[in-house]
Amino acid sequence: MTRPKEILIPVTPYAEGDPDIGDIKNIVGFHIRLAHGAVYRNFTETFSDLELTQKQASVLWLVDDHPDIAQIGLARRMQMDRATTMAIINRLQKRGFLVRGKSKTDGRKQTLNLTNDGRQALASAKVAMQKHEKWLQSRFSKKEAEMLIEMLSRFNTEKPV
Amino acid sequence: MTRPKEILIPVTPYAEGDPDIGDIKNIVGFHIRLAHGAVYRNFTETFSDLELTQKQASVLWLVDDHPDIAQIGLARRMQMDRATTMAIINRLQKRGFLVRGKSKTDGRKQTLNLTNDGRQALASAKVAMQKHEKWLQSRFSKKEAEMLIEMLSRFNTEKPV
DNA sequence: TGTAGATAGTTAGTCTAGCAAACAATATTT
DNA sequence: AAATATTGTTTGCTAGACTAACTATCTACA
Numbered sequence: 274m275t276r277p278k279e280i281l282i283p284v285t286p287y288a289e290g291d292p293d294i295g296d297i298k299n300i301v302g303f304h305i306r307l308a309h310g311a312v313y314r315n316f317t318e319t320f321s322d323l324e325l326t327q328k329q330a331s332v333l334w335l336v337d338d339h340p341d342i343a344q345i346g347l348a349r350r351m352q353m354d355r356a357t358t359m360a361i362i363n364r365l366q367k368r369g370f371l372v373r374g375k376s377k378t379d380g381r382k383q384t385l386n387l388t389n390d391g392r393q394a395l396a397s398a399k400v401a402m403q404k405h406e407k408w409l410q411s412r413f414s415k416k417e418a419e420m421l422i423e424m425l426s427r428f429n430t431e432k433p434v
Numbered sequence: 435m436t437r438p439k440e441i442l443i444p445v446t447p448y449a450e451g452d453p454d455i456g457d458i459k460n461i462v463g464f465h466i467r468l469a470h471g472a473v474y475r476n477f478t479e480t481f482s483d484l485e486l487t488q489k490q491a492s493v494l495w496l497v498d499d500h501p502d503i504a505q506i507g508l509a510r511r512m513q514m515d516r517a518t519t520m521a522i523i524n525r526l527q528k529r530g531f532l533v534r535g536k537s538k539t540d541g542r543k544q545t546l547n548l549t550n551d552g553r554q555a556l557a558s559a560k561v562a563m564q565k566h567e568k569w570l571q572s573r574f575s576k577k578e579a580e581m582l583i584e585m586l587s588r589f590n591t592e593k594p595v
Numbered sequence: 596t597g598t599a600g601a602t603a604g605t606t607a608g609t610c611t612a613g614c615a616a617a618c619a620a621t622a623t624t625t
Numbered sequence: 626a627a628a629t630a631t632t633g634t635t636t637g638c639t640a641g642a643c644t645a646a647c648t649a650t651c652t653a654c655a
Contacts, residue, residue, distance in 0.1 A: 297495050300563065301570045301579060302473050306488055308586040309470035310513055312463050313613090326640065327467055334458050345603055352471050357642055359605065364640085381603040381650045402461065409462045412588040418462060424582050425469040427573040474642090487611065506632060518613055520634065525611090542621045542632040 312409065319405040323397055328353075328361050330402065333395040336371055336385045343382040352429070370394050473570065480566040484558055489514075489522050491563065494556045497532055497546045504543040513590070531555050 297303055316327050325333075328351070335350055336342055348358040362385065365371050370391035376382035387395065410418050458464055477488050486494075489512070496511055497503055509519040523546065526532050531552035537543035548556065571579050 297492070297499065299583070300567060301574075301583060302477060302488065302563075302566060303492060304583050304586040305466075305470050305473050306492075307513060308589040309466050310613095311589040312466050316463060317613095327463065328641075331458070331464060331467075338458065343603075352468060353641085354643065355604070356606085356644080357640095360641070379603085379651075383604075402463075405463060406461060409589070412591075413462075413585070417585065421582075421585050422460070422462060422465050424574070424578065424585075425465040428469040428472040428570070430573075471642095478642095489612075504632075514612085515614065516633065517615080517635085521612070540622075540632085544633075 315408055316405055319401050319408070320398070323394065323401060325394065325398055329365060330395075330398045332361055332365060333370060333387065333391060333398060337387050337392065337395055340386055341374075341376070341384040343376065343379075343384065345382070347385065365391070476569055477566055480562050480569070481559070484555065484562060486555065486559055490526055491556075491559045493522055493526060494531060494548065494552060494559060498548050498553065498556055501547055502535075502537070502545040504537065504540075504545065506543070508546065526552070 313327065320326075320330065323330075331351060332347060335347060339346065344358050344362060345355065347353075347362075348355055351358075353361075362371070362373075366373065368390075369388055371385055371387050374384040374386065376384050413421060474488065481487070481491065484491075492512060493508060496508060500507065505519050505523060506516065508514075508523075509516055512519075514522075523532070523534070527534065529551075530549055532546055532548050535545040535547065537545050574582060
């Protein structure tokens with residue numbers, strides 16, 4: 274492991290002055306991206322043994338929480354389009370973690386359910402997730418974590434009223 | 435534009451109880467990913483005329499802020515590896531937005547600088563960024579936005595002390 | 596009822612991005 | 626002087642996001 278001599282923290286907490294964007298340090302989007310990258314890297318490291326990505330683990334989790342869910346339901350919950358969802362489901366199916374079935378109520382839809390292997394993978398994933406979340410949440414008090422989640426969820430609303 | 439009949443907001447603000455991860459709704463990583471996705475999509479929409487990605491716009495901005503910066507400097511600031519940085523620089527160079535030069539102080543390094551086209555693209559990007567940030571920050575008070583940035587930046591520290 | 600439009604899944608193709616591994620050239624350290 | 630580190634580069638692989646087209650099915654309404 275080589276440590277860079279100069280550790281550049283590309284951010285300052287915030288800047289004084291008016292909110293216009295003279296400085297990249299004040300761009301919320303920039304910070305979301307950096308944070309996402311850091312979280313992604315830690316996730317990948319934590320899950321390297323399991324060989325599951327964030328998306329894949331989330332899909333396993335959601336399918337387990339919602340048996341017989343259709344791809345479109347997954348897509349909505351994870352805010353992905355159908356094509357992307359297909360690709361992810363295909364990968365998980367190829368590894369034998371879930372199976373597609375026929376919906377009894379809607380001929381267009383299929384049902385998704387975990388296999389035993391899938392359930393086992395999810396169980397391992399939840400253990401790893403605990404470690405990952407610990408890494409994340411160690412940076413925040415419980416109250417702060419709640420606040421962070423609440424603030425992040427505001428991005429997923431259609432439009433602020 | 436077809437609107438889904440059922441709009442699924444995949445989150446609840448937070449859940450009561452202890453912080454262990456029985457529920458995907460309490461996973462910070464999950465929310466970061468969703469938020470990042472939403473921000474990314476709005477960015478892409480806002481920047482569709484300019485045909486610039488988040489990364490590309492950020493690189494233009496940083497090169498403008500730091501003339502003669504080397505690729506490795508950019509990589510550190512944006513937390514990318516060298517290979518990824520290469521690819522992004524190559525794309526921007528191919529479009530004539532920046533040029534590579536020779537560093538006078540270190541034979542291994544190259545200098546990056548914007549061309550006139552690059553400066554022009556950045557100027558347009560900053561205008562679009564203003565719109566994008568407005569979309570983002572409309573969800574937050576000024577104080578909340580500052581808090582959010584501060585909290586997000588905690589992910590980019592090595593380890594919490 | 597019958598038809599037009601919406602929805603769900605699928606496939607193919609394109610693009611960005613991340614990363615590992617290797618290599619050459621240059622700097623730094625010992 | 627030799628060993629090690631750093632920087633840029635190339636190649637190859639992977640995941641993921643998106644568009645466009647197509648089929649099958651369902652829904653709505655004239």
